[in-house]
Amino acid sequence: MPDMDRWPTSRLLSTAARLVELAWNEKLRPLGLTYPAVLTLDTVATAGPITPGKLAQSVRVQAQTMGPLLSRLESRGYILRQPNRFDRRSQLVSITEVGLALLEQSHRLESIVLSAVKLDSDGLREELLAIVRHAP
Template sequence: MSYRNQWPTNRLLSTAARLVEHAWNEDLASLGVTHAGVMALDVLQSEGSMTQAQLASQVRVQAQTMGKTLHRLEAHGHVTRSRNERDRRSHVVAISLAGERVLADAARLEQNLLGGSRDSDEQFRDRLVEIIAAHGGARWRREVEDGRSRSHGAATADRGAGALAEGH
C-alpha cells in the first residue's frame, strides 16, 4: 500500500492543487501567459472592458499587481489599453483578438490537464464548489454559486473558482 493512500484528504487535496498549479503554469508559459493573465483575460472576455482597478477587484488582487499582469499582457498583444473617456486619469482595458485566441488555447490546455471524461470533470468541479462553499463563508459561497450558475454547461471552465479558493 502506498504511503500516499494513508494521507488525510486535506493533504491529498492540497498536494494535488499545488501539482496541478505547477503543471498549469508550465503549460501556460508555452503560450506566453501566466495564471494571473488567464484570469484577467477570462474576466475581460466575460465581463467586457473595464478599468485596471475594476479588473483587479474582479480578480481579487491589488491594482498594482494587476498593473504588472496587464503590462505583460499588453506587451504580448493580448489586451489593449486606452484612456478612460470618463476619467482621464485611468485607462480602460479590453481583450484583443490575440488575447481571445490565447484564452481559447489555455482552455484547451486546462481541459487536458486533469484528464478524465467531461462527466467526471463536471462531478469533480461540483464537489470542489461544494467544498469551497462549505468552507469559504457566506460572501465566497454566494460568488462561487453565482459563477457556477453562469458557467454551468459552458465549454470553458470557470477559472475564477480557483482564485476564490486561493483567496486571490
C-alpha cells in the same frame, strides 16, 4: 512521503491547487502565458472593457499585482489599456483579437491538465464552486 491521509482538507485543497497550477503553467509556457495571465485574459474577455481595479477584484488579487501583469500582456499585444472616458483618472482594459485567439488556445489545453487524474469532475466542480462562492 508525508502521511497525506492525516492532512486536513484545507491542506489537501491548497496542495492540489498548487500542483494543478504548476501543471497548467507547464502547458501554457509554449504559448508564452501563465495561469494568472489566462485568468486575467478570461476575465477581460468576459467582462468587456474593465478597470484594472475591478479586474483585480474579479481575479482575486491585489491591485498592485495586476499592474505588472497588465504591462506584460499589453507589451505582447494581448490587451489594450485606454483612458476611461467616464473617469479620466482611470483606464479601461480590453482584450485584442490576438489575445482572444491565444485564450482559445489555452482553453483547449485546459482539459489536458487533469486528464491523467480519474475523478468526478462535475462533483468536484460543484464543491469547489461552493467554496469559492462562500469563502470569506
